[in-house]
Each structure stands twice: as structure tokens, then as C-alpha cells.
Amino acid sequence: xxxxxxxxxxxxxxxxxxxxxxxxxxxxxxxxxxxxxxxxxxxxxxxxxxxxxxxxxxxxxxxxxxxxxxxxxxxxxxxxxxxxxxxxxxxxxxxxxxxxxxxxxxxxxxxxxxxxxxxxxxxxxxxxxxxxxxxxxxxxxxxxxxxxxxxxxxxxxxxxxxxxxxxxxxxxxxxxxxxxxxxxxxxxxxxxxxxxxxxxxxxxxxxxxxxxxxxxxxxxxxxxxxxxxxxxxxxxxxxxxxxxxxxxxxxxxxxxxxxxxxxxxxxxxxxxxxxxxxxxxxxxxxxxxxxxxxxxxxxxxxxxxxxxxxxxxxxxxxxxxxxxxxxxxxxxxxxxxxxxxxxxxxxxxxxxxxxxxxxxxxxxxxxxxxxxxxxxxxxxxxxxxxxxxxxxxxxxxxxxxxxxxxxxxxxxxxxxxxxxxxxxxxxxxxxxxxxxxxxxxxxxxxxxxxxxxxxxxxxxxxxxxxxxxxxxxxxxxxxxxxxxxxxxxxxxxxxxxxxxxxxxxxxxxxxxxxxxxxxxxxxxxxxxxxxxxxxxxxxxxxxxxxxxxxxxxxxxxx
Numbered sequence: 213x214x215x216x217x218x219x220x221x222x223x224x225x226x227x228x229x230x231x232x233x234x235x236x237x238x239x240x241x242x243x244x245x246x247x248x249x250x251x252x253x254x255x256x257x258x259x260x261x262x263x264x265x266x267x268x269x270x271x272x273x274x275x276x277x278x279x280x281x282x283x284x285x286x287x288x289x290x291x292x293x294x295x296x297x298x299x300x301x302x303x304x305x306x307x308x309x310x311x312x313x314x315x316x317x318x319x320x321x322x323x324x325x326x327x328x329x330x331x332x333x334x335x336x337x338x339x340x341x342x343x344x345x346x347x348x349x350x351x352x353x354x355x356x357x358x359x360x361x362x363x364x365x366x367x368x369x370x371x372x373x374x375x376x377x378x379x380x381x382x383x384x385x386x387x388x389x390x391x392x393x394x395x396x397x398x399x400x401x402x403x404x405x406x407x408x409x410x411x412x413x414x415x416x417x418x419x420x421x422x423x424x425x426x427x428x429x430x431x432x433x434x435x436x437x438x439x440x441x442x443x444x445x446x447x448x449x450x451x452x453x454x455x456x457x458x459x460x461x462x463x464x465x466x467x468x469x470x471x472x473x474x475x476x477x478x479x480x481x482x483x484x485x486x487x488x489x490x491x492x493x494x495x496x497x498x499x500x501x502x503x504x505x506x507x508x509x510x511x512x513x514x515x516x517x518x519x520x521x522x523x524x525x526x527x528x529x530x531x532x533x534x535x536x537x538x539x540x541x542x543x544x545x546x547x548x549x550x551x552x553x554x555x556x557x558x559x560x561x562x563x564x565x566x567x568x569x570x571x572x573x574x575x576x577x578x579x580x581x582x583x584x585x586x587x588x589x590x591x592x593x594x595x596x597x598x599x600x601x602x603x604x605x606x607x608x609x610x611x612x613x614x615x616x617x618x619x620x621x622x623x624x625x626x627x628x629x630x631x632x633x634x635x636x637x638x639x640x641x642x643x644x645x646x647x648x649x650x651x652x653x654x655x656x657x658x659x660x661x662x663x664x665x666x667x668x669x670x671x672x673x674x675x676x677x678x679x680x681x682x683x684x685x686x687x688x689x690x691x692x693x694x695x696x697x698x699x700x701x702x703x704x705x706x707x708x709x710x711x712x713x714x715x716x717x718x719x720x721x722x723x724x725x726x727x728x729x730x731x732x733x734x735x736x737x738x739x740x741x742x743x744x745x746x747x748x749x750x751x752x753x754x755x756x757x758x759x760x761x762x763x764x765x766x767x768x769x770x
Contacts, residue, residue, distance in 0.1 A: 225278035225286040229417035241459035245466030271296035326741030330478040341377030358408035362416035411438035446494040598731040620645035670698035703751035
């Protein structure tokens, strides 16, 4: 990637589902983080702010506005904003600050996000159980907790986690739904009527914006102890909060923006998980709820503070251990594959020499057996190469050396290489390249590998006398899209969701047993995402398949 840091002015897009007032403290932290790295608004950067003001349906439109403005990078606060940005662009880098980017499908993994998204996770959904546990410690007899939440995406995942945690603690949950502003008073009336003993709030754009102070007022009127995920609530009068310092998280997002502007690729920047969690208690609010609660809080605070510190330390150690184990696994596969490849190459060379009758004439049966040996060694060599590629990708050893590449020239080269394979089944193999889509910014060898795999698969799964068509065309100013279509048996819906998973194999023609490692498409996906592109498939059973992938056009990197 070419550095954007040398530009006189950098344009950053800021996308949020919230509003300017409620996000003000986090925006200020974001600006401060940029300032600490030398990026000063109005001097060498400009920030284009777009707020959906709790109307999630507007996010897609706002994201497209930022893309049309040709911003250099987008900061997306929260899962809905990140999803909108991801749907709007495959090329512009996106830095996210959200709950569970892997579980929500935004990125492939935390260590290797792939695509054009990286950033930080606040782990908010995963801490719901801990917040319920804290309430239980403060109120030992607790049995009935109200959950203030907005049903639907993405809060439904958080509510499910709350149900699991409540069951383990012997606590009954009462869902207090707030779908829009008018529901808030009704929700608190239900909380009071059902005699909830405590309240927990699940984050959503509606509940964390300009309704914050209204929520605090109604909670105080109801005299219900409540716990939140944001320290801003106890700072404004709420009882307590437990979680990540969200403003600090947004401040650290600036480091990702700095790295990307200096040439790093989002696909290669691991998403950072927080290791510090803060417990904040407003003892003035606790006093208003009763002396006994205050005493319980004071007693619990000392022990909880130590436990939080200890647990944070344990999580940090466990996280590093997991990273070490992942590296060890990749190193093991890498070294074993290397050790296997050397003797295998020698075996293949020796078999070739014998088949050429260098050591003397062969009988027909000997030729038959040796031909089978050569075929199996070639197959095994392919498996080993796949394992080597996967281990390099997972361990970060693989390097993308991008340059200007003629997609038309590369596509025709791969097609001609595979034409004899298609001819064996009398399959028509054709390629079409729109002239404007000729030049891309990519690693030639890696895209060659992707094309070879996709076209080779198409030929393998297409019956005799079928057709395989490859095309490349430009989509907008910055993307070139390549498609590989075949007239094969198609792919069942349940298999389409798994086809890019490691080691997954679909059934061959006429129910034949699949061959290979099931790594080819997983490797293709990783290589495409390392280029900042994406790959997907459109197929129906009996209707053939079309695989698509995108790579940046050269214009987007100038």
C-alpha cells in the first residue's frame, strides 16, 4: 500500500449511529488521540462527521456519502455503523470500535481481520454476565432483574448472553423493551409494577444517546439499583458501571489510523482486545438508595477491585498464551510441511527418471504402477503446498508485494495454462476482459494462485461438454471485479455458507468423494482479503456456480 501520510491534507470520515451531543466526549477523545500523533483538525486533517441520530436506516446513506467524498479512511463507532461502512466500500480502510467484530461477521478473526476493516473491540456483550454477578454480590438476595433493551439487531445477542448468565446465578430477567423514545416511560412503569430489584441496561443507539439523562432520572425515581457498561452513567448520577473506558478506546483508534495512513493494510493489523476493565461506583447515589446498599457496596468494592485487577492480569496472560499456541501450531505445520516436501521432490524425480527408462526398459505393469506413484506424489505435493500456504497466512509470514498488474494479461495466461485440462472434458473455456478493468494493484503471483484455483475448480466440477466463463470488469472508480462462472451442479444453500471454511469440501459430481484438503478456497479468501478485496459465491443446485472476487484498481492507489 502506498502511504497517504505525505498528502498535505488527510480526510477522515467519522460514522456513528448516535448524535453529536451524546458522542461529544468520545469525539473529543478521538480528536485528542489524533492530536497526540500529530494530526490536527483544520491543519493537516479534516474530519467529515456523519451521525444517524439513532435512525439506523440512515447509516447506509451516510456511509455512501463518505465514500462519495472519497475520504482516505473511515472511523466507524459501533457495530451498525461498521456494517454500513463495510457494505459501502471494499477499498477505503475502516477502523472500528465495536463489541464483537468476529461474531458479527465483520472480520475473519482478531489476529488476521482480512478485508478493509481493523480496529478495537470493547467486549461489551461478553461482560454482561460479569455485570449481573456484580449486582448479585451487592444485593445478595437478588432474584428479579429488569433488562432495559432495544429488541432486534444487534442487541439480541447481548440479551441471549444475559439470559445464560441469569440462569447460572438463579436470577429471573424481566425484559423492559424500548423500541423508540416514547417507550421509555412505559418500560419504567412496567419495571416498577413488576417490582424489579435491580436494572441492567444493554447498549443500543436509542438508549445511549440523548436519552441518557432521562434514563438516569427515571431510574432514580424508581429507586432501582442499576449497572451500566459506560462510566459516563455513574459520572452523571447513576449507581455503577463496569466495562472498558469507551472514550479511551476511541482515543486509541487514532493509532490504527496513523498506521494505515503510513502504509499499513487493515487486513494485516490485529484487532486489539481490551485488558483493562473499570468498576466505577457513585456512592452518593448509593446513599440515596439506602444505608445497607451503601455498606454492601463499600464491602464489595475492596474485594471486587482486587478481583478485577487479578482477572484482568489473568486474561492478559491467557490471551498471550493463546497467541503463542496459535503461532506454535502454524510453525509446526510450516516446518513439517517443509520436511515432507524435500524427500517427496526426490521421490518424484526418481520416478520420472525410471519412467523415462534411464535405468533400463520397463514392463507394461511396471509403467502402470509407477504412473500411479507419480500421480499420488503430485497429489501429495499439492496438499503440502496448501498446508504451507495456510501456515504462512495464519502466522503472518506471507507477504503481499503489490504492483501494477494487467488483469487481462494475467487472466488469459491462466486460461491458456488450464485449457488442456478443460479440453480433456470438451469444456468450452472463455475469458472476457473489459478494457478499463485491465490494470489492478496486486501481487501478481498471489492473484494467479486465486485464478488458478477458482478456474481449476470450475473445470473439475463442470460435466463434459459444459462451459466455464471468466470475466473482469470495473465497478466504480476503485474496484475491479472478476467472476468465474460454470455450468456445473451448483452448490446447496447450506454449503454456500461453509464453502470458504478451512478443510470444508463439497461433494463432487454424481456424489463422488471429494479430493484434496479443502483448503483451496480458504486460501483464496485469505489472499483476496490481504489485497483489501472480498470473495463470494452465487449458486443454486442444478444452476451452476459463479465465484466473484474484487481487487483494487490502480487508480485507487495513486
